Every structure is written in C-alpha cells, then in structure tokens.
Amino acid sequence: MQTRIDPQKIIIDPKIQSRIKTSEETVENYAVAMERGDKFPPIVVFYDKELDAYILADGFHRLYAHLRVRPYDPILVDQRLGDRDDAAWHSLGANRGHGLQPGNKDKEHALRLALLHPKWTLQSNKVIGCHIGVSVPTVRKYRRSLEESGEIRPAPFRIGADGRQYSYKWIDGKKLVDAACGDCGYWKNSVCTLLHEATPPDRSSCENFILPMPSEEPEAPDDTEDEDCRIGVYERKAVRPLVAKRRSPGQGWKNVCLAEKNSDLSAVEIRDVFGENYAGALAKSLLKLLHDSATD
Numbered sequence: 667m668q669t670r671i672d673p674q675k676i677i678i679d680p681k682i683q684s685r686i687k688t689s690e691e692t693v694e695n696y697a698v699a700m701e702r703g704d705k706f707p708p709i710v711v712f713y714d715k716e717l718d719a720y721i722l723a724d725g726f727h728r729l730y731a732h733l734r735v736r737p738y739d740p741i742l743v744d745q746r747l748g749d750r751d752d753a754a755w756h757s758l759g760a761n762r763g764h765g766l767q768p769g770n771k772d773k774e775h776a777l778r779l780a781l782l783h784p785k786w787t788l789q790s791n792k793v794i795g796c797h798i799g800v801s802v803p804t805v806r807k808y809r810r811s812l813e814e815s816g817e818i819r820p821a822p823f824r825i826g827a828d829g830r831q832y833s834y835k836w837i838d839g840k841k842l843v844d845a846a847c848g849d850c851g852y853w854k855n856s857v858c859t860l861l862h863e864a865t866p867p868d869r870s871s872c873e874n875f876i877l878p879m880p881s882e883e884p885e886a887p888d889d890t891e892d893e894d895c896r897i898g899v900y901e902r903k904a905v906r907p908l909v910a911k912r913r914s915p916g917q918g919w920k921n922v923c924l925a926e927k928n929s930d931l932s933a934v935e936i937r938d939v940f941g942e943n944y945a946g947a948l949a950k951s952l953l954k955l956l957h958d959s960a961t962d
Contacts, residue, residue, distance in 0.1 A: 668708055670740035673733055676711055676720045679750065683726055684757045684776040685768060696731035709741065710756060712748035723753035724760035755786065759797040773800050777808050781818060790824040832876050851876045
C-alpha cells in the first residue's frame, strides 16, 4: 500500500542495511534532485503492529536525502506488514533493478547476513542466490566457507522456492542424512510414486529423497521473484499432492505438484509448467483414454 507518512517516525536500523556503507555522494545527488522537484519511487517500510513502528527496508539513500532537504514533509512509502526480520530479508534483495547498484562487496555482505541468520540459512542456495542477485555456485562456495570455519552448522534440510523441505542424502557433496525410502515423501503405501514400483521402507534412499509435506502449509512464494527463480509456483491447498516429473533437454527434471482433490488447480499447474500446447494435447489424450475405458 502506497501512502505518505512522517519521515521522523521511520526507524533506521543500520544492521538492516544490506550495503556495507551509505554513499554520501549518492545522498547528495538525490538531495539536489529532490530540491529541483524530481520524483523518486517510494521507499519500502514494514509496519510492526506489536511495536507500532515503521521499519525501513529499502530506500536508505532516498530517506537520508529527504531528511536533508525537507525533514518535516511526509514521504511517499510502500507500506507492508512485517517485523524486523521481514524488513531485513527484503533489504537483502533490494536495489537489483533500481537505485545505486550493489557492488561485489555489498553482495558478499548481504550473502553473509543471509547465511548467518538462523532462519534464512535454511533456504536453498538457489532461493538465496535469486533473492540477493548472485549465482548458485557463489552461495554454495560461501556457505561451505562458513561451515568450514565453524560459523554455521550444516542444515539437515533446505527449503526450496516451492516452500517444501528438501533433505538429500548428499547436499553439496556432504553426506548429511542417512535416510531410507520409508522416510521419503515419494514413498506411499509401500510404493515409490516416483519410480512406480514396490519399495521396502528400509531401502537406502536415492538422490531424489525429499521430506514429506509439512503438517502446516508453507506460505505461498512471493510472485515478484524473477521468473528464472520461480519453481512450481501454485496456490497451495491442505491436500496430499500427487507428484509428476518432467525432463526437458538441457534442463533436467522438474517437479510438478498436483492437488489430488482439486483438478482445476492441477490443470493450471500443468499448463504453467508444460505450456498450453502440451496441456491441450494432454486433455485430448485423457478424453480418448476415458472414452476407450468406457467402451471396453
């Protein structure tokens, strides 16, 4: 929600700033532009209901310039609900498409903040990399360095962009989980739904091992993520998902989660992941299959 608020009420926490330091030159340039009447995009603040406070998440240079030019005039903000952690996480991914672009040192600082946080370090390397704007190998390398220095402990699972907990036998070349098929989310009624074959629960799991869906549904991912960073974005229902997989040349396998009790939702997921042409051909094949079954 965009509105105007008193800039004096905004909390500026330097620890939330994802940059190493504020650029005085940028603040001065923004202040000169504001004095001549240039328009700037709204800064982003998170409103914490418990503290009754506005916490700055994006727009440090703009706010400093505004306070320098017209400190008592209301400032345009993009107001969102959330606490300090929400503001800090947003700050890590800010400025990728506007404002003073973060340098390599800024990105490294943001990456360190993400991996040292007890909640964010559980996110997958791809989620963190997409949010901050660095490559997956960069996140993997920096995570390993923090693990080897003892600053963080290896997590037993990672949370993907689809909100699920993925617990592999091997993560980044390290054996973390001694798992069996019976512990895997693909194992249903003594059958591996991925391989479509009967599987004993004590068989050592394969590289596709995942944890079952959590009892509480995860929050839906932010649809503002880069398109390349979105994996299976779909509305979640409290139902047991069916899992299909697609293999594309040069792309590997992609998970497709189908809601067992919501065929409309599954149809949307198939269309979004496979494309309209495939979805149409699949519909015709299903109709033919049902017609043949009815005439048998």
